[in-house]
Amino acid sequence: MIGFDDEGEPRAEVRILLSDDDPRMLESLRGLLSMHKYQVDTAAGGRQALEKLKREHYDVLLLDLAMPDVDGHEVMRVMNERKMPVLTIVVSGNASLDGIATALRAGAYDYLKKPYVPEELLATVNNAVRKKRLEESHKVIQVRLNRSERLHRLIVNHSPDIVYILDDHGRFSFLNATVGKLLGYTPDELLGVSLLDVMEEDEQEKGRYFLEQARHPYDEVRSLEVALRPKFPGRSRRHFELVIWPMLDDENPSHDGGRYHTYGTARDITERMEAEEFISFQAYHDLLTRLPNRALFKDRLSIALTQAAREGHQLAVMFIDLDRFKVINDSLGHTVGDRLLQAVSERLQNCVRKGDTLSRFGGDEFTLLLPEVRDWESAAQVADKILASIRAPFKLDGHEIFVGSSIGIAMFPSAGTSMDALIKNADIAMYRVKNTGRDGFQLYTPDMAGATQRLQLEQEMHRGLARDEFFVVYQAQVHAERGELLGVEALVRWRHPKLGCLEPAEFISIAEESRLIVELDRNTLQRAARELTQHRRRFGNELRLSVNVSPVMVSREDFVESVLETLRQEDFPPRLLEIEITENLLLNDRQDVIEKLHQLSDAGVHIAIDDFGTGYSSLSYLQKLPIHTLKIDRSFTRHIRSCDEGACLVNAIVAMAQGLQMEIVVEGVETEVQLQYLKSLGCTVVQGFLYGEPDALDVVWNQAMSRSQGASASGL
Template sequence: MSIPGDQPFQPPRDAGASAAVFRILIVDDDPALRRTFPHVLANAGRTFDETGSIAEAIDHLERQHYDLVLLDYRLPDATGLALLDWLVEHRRDEAVIIISGEDAIDAAIGALRRGADDYVRKPYHVAQLQRAVDSALHKAALEKANRAMSQRLKASERLHRYLVESSPDLIFTLDSEGRFSYINPRVKALLGYERNNLMRRPFTTLVMPEDVERICTLLAQPSSLPGESFSVELRLRRDRSATHEDDSVTVSLTGIPMQAQGADPRKAGLYGVARDISERKRAEEIISFQAYHDQLTHLPNRVLFKDRLELAIAQAQRRTGALAVMFVDIDRFKLVNDTYGHAEGDALLRAIAARLSATLRRGDTLARLGGDEFTVLLPDINTPEDAEVIASKILEALAAPIMLSQGEYRATVSVGISLFPRDGATAEDLTRHADIAMYQVKRSGKNAFRFFDPALNTHHRERITLENDLRNALGRAEFELHYQPQVSLAQRRIVGLEALLRWNHPVLGSLGPSGFIQVAEELGLIGEISTWVLEQACAQLAQWRTEGHDGLRMSVNLSPFDFDKRDIVSSVTECLERHDVPASQMELEITESMMMNDSAGVAAKVRALRAAGVSVAIDDFGTGYSALAYLQKFPVSTLKIDRSFVRDLEGPMTNPIISAITGIARGFDLDIVAEGVEQAEQAEALQMLGCDIMQGYYFARPAPAAEVRSWLQQPSMVFPVH
């Protein structure tokens, strides 16, 4: 971008430098004398032109700039004074030495008054002429250098003024009393104020009341070192009469104290730069909200509920009080999803969440754990009957039908209740026992509530049976891998497959990981299972490679155990070597919560995997602890957008979140995969938002390797025809 009036900077030239070239014009009507001057004044770096009249001299001067003119006083067409007048009139800066045979002092005085630099009388002494010329050229060089310096200074000032006036940041200076002494035009666009109206007004008039004390403290602090700066985030008021936007703008302010002249240690004022970080703060707030809240209902999630429950337990222990935990499960919710679709199921969840919230007291917490499960914390109860009252209100609140787009629906819930300290002393125990009590209600007919009763704890017996069966599952070859394709809409081909574990239980049928992985982790079996999954996935990928499908990427889910207890890097690389699979075709998926636990250790292993060529993806990105700082710390390669965002694409907050995630991915040069795509509209919307690679039931359900082989041979099978 060019700056009007600006000229390229040139380095200053030393007036006495040997490389300097001086041009000298000799104006004299005596040809012999003209030829003598160059010999008398010869010096390195001097060039001479000569002429015999004023008219010829002007012609030379109009075509060429000279450093010095040696001018005879009397010439055929005029006196040398005429040329002096011409030089003044045309604002020329050539030095002039009059060389004349005039004896009258008036001639010399007149020439000097008209602008001549020196006067040498004929016949001249060579030394005198040489001294006059040397002095004039030295003076001319100094003046030229001074003019160049002045021009560079003005250009620098123009550049600085342009940068400050055009800056996207708010730049200002304050005097020693904290009042504006300068503010750039950005204040109009950012806050709506005319900058002239702010001059001499205190800076604090722009600061929101909650931040005034903090900024006053910073402004009042003495500066121990010249140029010592401070940085602070604060909110500045907007002029509500000039803008219809938010009342304030969040800025990151950097302040640099300006010192008084001399040895005075007091601050003479402050130089400040305020950058608008409102969008970044909004993005951080959204990500923070997602970490602790359910995306569908905006209720606290499992993490926040656990935090509040642990706090309530600690408070109850100090005052020897009691509290209750409720586990609320919607009856026959799967029927709604299967009959009317997930959109209606989501609408039902939101409606039930609203009714449950209306029944609770101030200070109670309602959370959604996921699916059709809610939990309630009642932190202040005196007797079990207090919890009964709330449970009865919940059942009554759902007695009225709920209006869905498909018509009325009458929902019921099963409620399990556990009490502190009777039924447990930890958050885990109280939640688990409330869950057990809820299942007892389910088995007894639903639409009721029940307190935890250890004597009827059939859930524990089922758990023991499941544990025993799980211990024998590997030996009985009951595990199987299914694969779900990851497709590129732009390329219309399968670019990867996610390996998904299935347990073919002899009694319960095919179970997904959610039905047994947590049990496997608690039993210490997860390491063996993960090793089996990795071996099977590598072997299958190697088989497909021999069949000509050598461009696929295999995604394998890892548990926290794999990072905490195993040498995961060597396990993966050795497995890849055994099956002759390139590391670039293996992707390991980790969760956000894994990054939070021993983040330094996990980050080191992620870096080692990436150095070995293995890709690492963050699964269900945006539903947990996602933060920009962790993306800088963990060199992952892929972000997987959680199915909850895909399912709620029409929600008011979802599109901005997905756009933010795709923007983050582009900024960090990461791949993006969207999970849980079930409809053509979702695929089209995601593609519009910048996501090309997707997986979900819309393309294909997870299937055994034999069925996947036909997809690889004919990829069009996974692309529905519109």
């Protein structure tokens, strides 16, 4: 490319070819141009000039027209034919005017007559070089412009967004091809059409305000989420985010100094909005039945309570539970169970009014909010309608399924004034129906609360066992004289998710009534045996394990087999297990119980009577049964005050046990006074808070080690 120095003279890289048949002319021109920093090459005639032009690049050609081999006209013809980008200056002495005119028409830049004036020739060459530079710069700029235009056109037409320009009336003056992919229009179809006319009718007012605001030239970039109407009615509604920038058209000024156009993009956000709507729906609806879920039900109940309190009217909350659903679900499968829930929800929706809220509360439970009722009889009518609807058989996958429902009703304000109270009391009333025959409804009354709390705790115990909420703590059993840890008693605890850590007194009676005590006893024995086996393998220390079992567990036919199988599974030696039973179990002198205890004893298991002296029984069983240990209840221990009368019973029990050659374990030892007295009686094993509260096995073991080290140090 041609370049110039700081003074405007061409730089040395400008190449000039001289073509003439006169050697003296060639040398004269070469000398003159070389002095002015041009690179000069010569050709002795037209033929040689063409050969050099074909092989090499030149910027300027100084050409004589009259040459014997190939004249200048022929050289220019070949150059034009081959589109050689060389500026030609004709330098001739005897050319005719017609010849000169022909050369100029053929593309010659200028003409100089021989003999030439050096200054004139240099000026002509410099001008030619400048022209050449401008032409090349123009070509470069044009190439860049073309490339930029192609790039921008490519970007615009392949943009995933609709790109458009609006005139000052809000009509399309340009659109890219993406509008066809997203809305079905060709760009030409929308030219001159208002953007408002492409918006859905319910969005046009919002769009009109948006465009009015956007026309202000000093406003920032604006955006709007709006629905645009596809060309074909069958296509679904499409949502777009419009972004627009006002711009001034200076090339077409109006009376106020300029015309304002709007450049903008429209991004399809339909999938995003559908996803957001689905997430929102999922957060507040049950996906199986499409009904409101627990969260949405509570939200609407909260609003209804505020309105009912303000306006002084009643409302009703119903808790609806399907009868026999679990049996159907287990026998016919979850697919049929899900379809049944969907069919039930459809029938329930046909029983409620517009404005009522029906929700799937969880599992096979539904709740219904009647936000305004005259009295409870109005709610009862709805309940009757629901019962009749659910009683009708369901036909699913070739099965005719019969299912009933139990409904509890809680009225505001008589059954509660808070959201949680109404839901809880409707649930209580529903369980009253369950317990009295099912397939009916019941209004909540205050006298239901106590019985229902026990029922609720029973249900929570079921869930707690399934969720592994029960765990075992241990209380140390210590040698009275040596302070050595001999064994531990396993005590069950319940880590209730709402009530915290519960002790057995708070749930054992319910477990026995509901027969859950069997699973609880098995769980406790298995967990304790496993943990003591791990302890034995870790420390090499054999601790005795005492576990209390309930009369319900002992009365089962598989009691002995269950205990021994658990020991085998957990690799726990039977000789280290002590089963504790209460003396009330032996009250009726039952032969089956006697046989089971003998079987366990024969297997190596020790039998202990727990809380000895607190029950009603004959002492004769002590001779009939394989009893190894008597445990003195803490109620006797706490009366020990050195040697007062309260200690007499303990003294008598110890003497009897020693006479029968049984081991004594004294519970509830909390003070040194009690310990010293028991030692004086010859008691060998004690347990109680004096040696720490019940805790994890590692904690009990570490406490025992600390006591042992302390005793050794004091002995030194």
